[in-house]
Structures are given as C-alpha cells and as structure tokens.
Amino acid sequence: MKIAIIGVGYWGPNLTRNFAKHPDVESVVCFDLKKERLERVVKDFPGIDVASSYDQILRDKTINGVVIATPLSSHFELAKAALEQKKHVLIEKPMTGSTQEAAELIDLAEKNSCALMVDHTFVYNGAVQKMRDLIDSKEIGDILYYDAVRVNLGLFQGDINVVWDLAPHDISIMDFLLNKKPVAVSAVGWSHYDKYEDIAYVTMFFADNCIAHVHVSWLAPVKVRRILIGGSNKMIVYDDMEAFEKIKIYDKGVEVTTKEEVDKILVQYRMGDMYAPKFGTTEPLAAVANEFVESINARRKPLTDGVAGLNIIRILEAAEKSIKNKGLVVEL
Ligand SMILES: NC(=O)c1ccc[n+]([C@@H]2O[C@H](COP(=O)([O-])OP(=O)(O)OC[C@H]3O[C@@H](n4cnc5c(N)ncnc54)[C@H](O)[C@@H]3O)[C@@H](O)[C@H]2O)c1
CATH class of the missing domain: 3.30.360.10 (Dihydrodipicolinate Reductase; domain 2)
Known part of the structure; x- marks a missing residue:
C-alpha cells in the first residue's frame, strides 16, 4: 500500500512517522505547499518521497490512500478530489467546515467504494x-x-x-x-x-x-x-x-x-x-494508521468513519x- 500525506506542518509529520512504520505500507509520499516543510520531512524521515503538486498525487495510480493534515479550510476540496480519483481518504479533525460538505464526502466515498475516515485520535x-x-x-x-x-x-x-x-x-x-x-x-x-x-x-x-x-x-x-x-x-x-x-x-x-x-x-x-x-x-496515532490500513484491506468502514465525523460537525x-x-x- 502507498500512502500520501498532504500537509506536513505540526501534525502531518506525526502521521508520516506512523504510516511509514506500518508493516503494510510500502511507501509514503508527502506534499505541502511550503517547500521548507517538505525539506524538513525528507531530513527527518529518510526514505520518504515528496511530490511537487497535489495533482501529481491524484494522478499516481499506485497511491491507495490520501491523508489530509492541512488546515480545515482546505479539507473538503482536497478530500473530494482524492475520492473522485477513487482513493481512500483519512481527514484530520474537524472533518469539514459544514455538515453539507461532510454529507457530500460520505456520499462520494460510498459511490466510489472508498474508505472515508476521520482522525478522532482520542x-x-x-x-x-x-x-x-x-x-x-x-x-x-x-x-x-x-x-x-x-x-x-x-x-x-x-x-x-x-x-x-x-x-x-x-x-x-x-x-x-x-x-x-x-x-x-x-x-x-x-x-x-x-x-x-x-x-x-x-x-x-x-x-x-x-x-x-x-x-x-x-x-x-x-x-x-x-x-x-x-x-x-x-x-x-x-x-x-x-x-x-x-x-x-x-x-x-x-x-x-x-x-x-x-x-x-x-x-x-x-x-x-x-x-x-x-x-x-499503544500510541493512539499508530492505532489510527492501523485502522485506516485495515479498513482498506478488509473493505469495511473504519471505526471513526465519515458519519462519526459528521456527528461532530x-x-x-x-x-x-x-x-x-x-x-x-x-x-x-
Ligand atoms: N488529531 C489531532 O490530535 C490533531 C492535532 C493537531 C492538529 N490536528 C489537525 O491537523 C490539521 C493540521 O493542523 P496543523 O496544526 O498541523 O497545522 P499547520 O498549519 O502546522 O500545518 C498545516 C500544513 O498544511 C500545509 N497546507 C495548507 N494548505 C495546503 C494545501 N492545499 N495543500 C498542501 N499543503 C497545504 C501548510 O503549508 C502547513 O505546512 C488540522 O485540521 C488540525 O485540526 C489534529
């Protein structure tokens, strides 16, 4: 399995570390609008790939899952684009800025048979x-x-x-x-x-x-x-x-x-x-990464799925x- 992490500011590197050590994850590729953030990730996590645009990640058919760790204002657009490409999506909390957006992502994930999970870490x-x-x-x-x-x-x-x-x-x-x-x-x-x-x-x-x-x-x-x-x-x-x-x-x-x-x-x-x-x-974020990977492998809904995200929104x-x-x- 190949996982992309979008946004490697404060929280993204923690997700990167946990996905990189998951036994079922072959490789992790990161993308951030800020070049210096990507440079730091490469330095901190040897072996991690970086992408030069989000489009590159969307076009890469070998990437199965996209993890969105950007500020809330970009969650919906980034998640929607990934689901449209039939990629499984894990979004940071809070899922979206409105219930309407959350419901739209749930429908799209359902339609494209994708896992949609929200990182309710606790x-x-x-x-x-x-x-x-x-x-x-x-x-x-x-x-x-x-x-x-x-x-x-x-x-x-x-x-x-x-x-x-x-x-x-x-x-x-x-x-x-x-x-x-x-x-x-x-x-x-x-x-x-x-x-x-x-x-x-x-x-x-x-x-x-x-x-x-x-x-x-x-x-x-x-x-x-x-x-x-x-x-x-x-x-x-x-x-x-x-x-x-x-x-x-x-x-x-x-x-x-x-x-x-x-x-x-x-x-x-x-x-x-x-x-x-x-x-x-166990580190909660390791369990989050594991739940995302296992829900993809088993084609089942994750514990904190889109509906759990919508309940909070x-x-x-x-x-x-x-x-x-x-x-x-x-x-x-
Ligand atoms: N689950 C938790 O316990 C937990 C903890 C902290 C933050 N978070 C969540 O994680 C998300 C990110 O928070 P943070 O504190 O890491 O923020 P941050 O500002 O430190 O980092 C966000 C990164 O995303 C990048 N970015 C912004 N828009 C982008 C885009 N369109 N494409 C690619 N990169 C983009 C920024 O350049 C930045 O490096 C938020 O949703 C926040 O609520 C969750």
Whole structure:
C-alpha cells in the first residue's frame, strides 16, 4: 500500500512517522505547499518521497490512500478530489467546515467504494477505550453528566475559532463513550484579540437525564485536559496531564429519598473507594494508521468513519450558530 500525506506542518509529520512504520505500507509520499516543510520531512524521515503538486498525487495510480493534515479550510476540496480519483481518504479533525460538505464526502466515498475516515485520535487512546469498557459494563451506571475542560495558552488558529480547534477532541470522546446523541446545543464564546473566539463554553442537552459541557480556551495560563463523567453508580475522572493513573474511578455518589410527610428530599452521600485501572498504552496515532490500513484491506468502514465525523460537525455548527446568538438553544 502507498500512502500520501498532504500537509506536513505540526501534525502531518506525526502521521508520516506512523504510516511509514506500518508493516503494510510500502511507501509514503508527502506534499505541502511550503517547500521548507517538505525539506524538513525528507531530513527527518529518510526514505520518504515528496511530490511537487497535489495533482501529481491524484494522478499516481499506485497511491491507495490520501491523508489530509492541512488546515480545515482546505479539507473538503482536497478530500473530494482524492475520492473522485477513487482513493481512500483519512481527514484530520474537524472533518469539514459544514455538515453539507461532510454529507457530500460520505456520499462520494460510498459511490466510489472508498474508505472515508476521520482522525478522532482520542477514540484510539487506551484511556478512552478503557472508559468505554467501564461504561459498557454498566459499572458506572446511567450517565448523568459529561464535563470536559481543555484549556491552555493555545496556538491561535488562522481560519477557525477555539471551538472548531479544540472541542472536536472532547465531543468525539463523548460521542464514542455515550451511547446517545445530544438533542440540542447552547454555547457562548468570546473573541478578545481576533475575529475568532478564543474562549468558549458549549453545553449539550440529551433527551434523557444527561447533560454535557465542554470548556475550551486558548487563553489559560495552565494546561488542563480533564474530563469528569458522573454516573448513577460511580464517577470517572480522566486527567490526561497525569503521568500515571490518568483514569480514576470513584465509588462516590448520592442517594436520594423523598420524605413524603414533609415533601422534602433527603440526600445521602456514598463515599466508597477509588481505584485507577490499567489500560493499553499503544500510541493512539499508530492505532489510527492501523485502522485506516485495515479498513482498506478488509473493505469495511473504519471505526471513526465519515458519519462519526459528521456527528461532530453537526454539533460544532450548532455551537457556532448559538455563539452568534448569545447562547440560543439550537436543536439538532
Ligand atoms: N488529531 C489531532 O490530535 C490533531 C492535532 C493537531 C492538529 N490536528 C489537525 O491537523 C490539521 C493540521 O493542523 P496543523 O496544526 O498541523 O497545522 P499547520 O498549519 O502546522 O500545518 C498545516 C500544513 O498544511 C500545509 N497546507 C495548507 N494548505 C495546503 C494545501 N492545499 N495543500 C498542501 N499543503 C497545504 C501548510 O503549508 C502547513 O505546512 C488540522 O485540521 C488540525 O485540526 C489534529
């Protein structure tokens, strides 16, 4: 299999390294509009080929898969052109700038029998997969809330706000963990320096008793990567900044009874043990590369396929609309 990586800025070289070491990948060819980026890739990864144009990649019939790691504004056009040439496509998050574009790519991939995958890297993270096992096993109970914070002094992006940049991580983790989709979104955000919001608070409502919130910011003095998941039985804390024990399971919660004669609720706290489960530590991006290759080989849909990408774009689009309308609740 021959794989092309388009865009070798910050993230593209990580994809290049992981595809280059995959046993089923014979060769990797990179393309970037900036020559110096290609020169650096050649220096860092001996044996990697480079192309002089995207057209050269599209015309090369020996290239089976195209990986798009350019800024969001070019994802749709690059992916569409590759799918039209019947090449399998892996797109970086967020998949596209609109649900309409995402749906068009899904249809085109279907029509041309191509794999279409989105790099929701955290879905391939051992800690996230462990949390999914715990939730599926019912150990956590019914999920009452999902609360994520992803803030630091982040890199201001040139074409998107902080919601489109950072929230895809937390929303794709949520989409993978909870067996349900939100029914409405309300978001507020603020831009202090540029036209794009640099801080935002996104709330998602579900049809049942569950609520989710994602706080993203490029303006925090410290780096926080923390998700709290509250269940009716137990609660999970996932702190990605912890070197060890990134996931902690707390046997804590509340039990509520109603005292009918006084029409008052009685809340009792359950303070049980905490434990930190072990999980697999394979590099998530190696698992992403493997899933793309295996889905092509087996002619099956990848775990994070176009529809998974579209689910996230639908929420981001609604959040953007809500931000423009000062937190208006937007139905999904
Ligand atoms: N999955 C993750 O954890 C993760 C992490 C970081 C970035 N990303 C995603 O990866 C993508 C790229 O982000 P980045 O931080 O590497 O950006 P970047 O700006 O550092 O690099 C993008 C590269 O793409 C090149 N480029 C732009 N338009 C092009 C085109 N039409 N053809 C060829 N090359 C082109 C640029 O010259 C640049 O070198 C974004 O979609 C981003 O959201 C994902």
